[in-house]
Amino acid sequence: MGDYATYLVPERCRVDAPEREELARRMVGWLQDKGWIAREKSDCVLGGDGNGWRFTPEGMRHMADTEDIGRHTCGFGVETYEEKGVFCNYEGGAVESACCPICEEDIGEGFFEVVAAWNTDEDWTRAVCPACGEESAITDWQVEPAWGFSQIGFAFWGLDAELTEDFVDEFAAVLGEPVRVVPVAL
Ligand SMILES: [Zn+2]
Incomplete structure (x- = not known):
């Protein structure tokens, strides 16, 4: 069985370094205060530098209504990018459909080129x-399965169930902004 994670990604492409640090501290502190993740870091995630905070059994029940099935990779991590960040659903990303928010045309895998052009654009959001040749925000494209575009993403590794909607709402409320759910498989 491969490894998998669910990322919660803000809908903002640009999140500057001081804010990234503040958001990371706030979310880790909140999850720790609730008793849902460990106090100490360990090598329980695969993103970033491989270190994260292992879920507690109580945390797994609360976040995804599931039990600890003994996976080595099973914890919370924060990933940040110095430049524009992309959170892909699979290694390299997969696209079943990608619809323009303006003309609604489904360009499918043509989305890879839209992302590549966005990535080198001096503007933070323009796609x-x-x-149709129109400009819109990269985050407004309707892409299945979902991609995330931000300089920070919050990873939940190795849960064998989806994060509950209640938990995602709770997380977004503490973060102070909406998040996109991006399932990731390696
Ligand atoms: Zn269009």
């Missing part, structure tokens, strides 16, 4: 549709 240009190859079908």
Whole structure:
């Protein structure tokens, strides 16, 4: 069985370094105060530098209504990017459909080129549709399975169930902004 994670990614492409640090501290502190993750870091995640905070059994029950099934990779991590960040659903990313928010054309895997052009654009959010030529925010594209675009993402590794909607809402409320759920498999 491969490894998998669910990322919660803010809908903001740009999150500057001081804010990234503040958000990371706030979310780790909140999860620790609730008793849902360990106080000490360990090598329980695969993203970033491989170190995260292992879920407690209580945390797993609360976050995903599941039990500890003894996976080595099973914890919370924070990943940040110095430049524009992309959180892909699979290694390299997969696209079943990608619809422009303006013309609604499904350009499918043409989205890879939209992302590549966005990535080198000096603007933080601008994406240009190859079908209609209009500009929109990269985060407004309707992509299945979901991709995330931000300089920070919060990873939940190795839970064998989806995060509950209640927990995602709770997380977004503490973060202070909406998040996108991005399932990731390696
Ligand atoms: Zn379009």
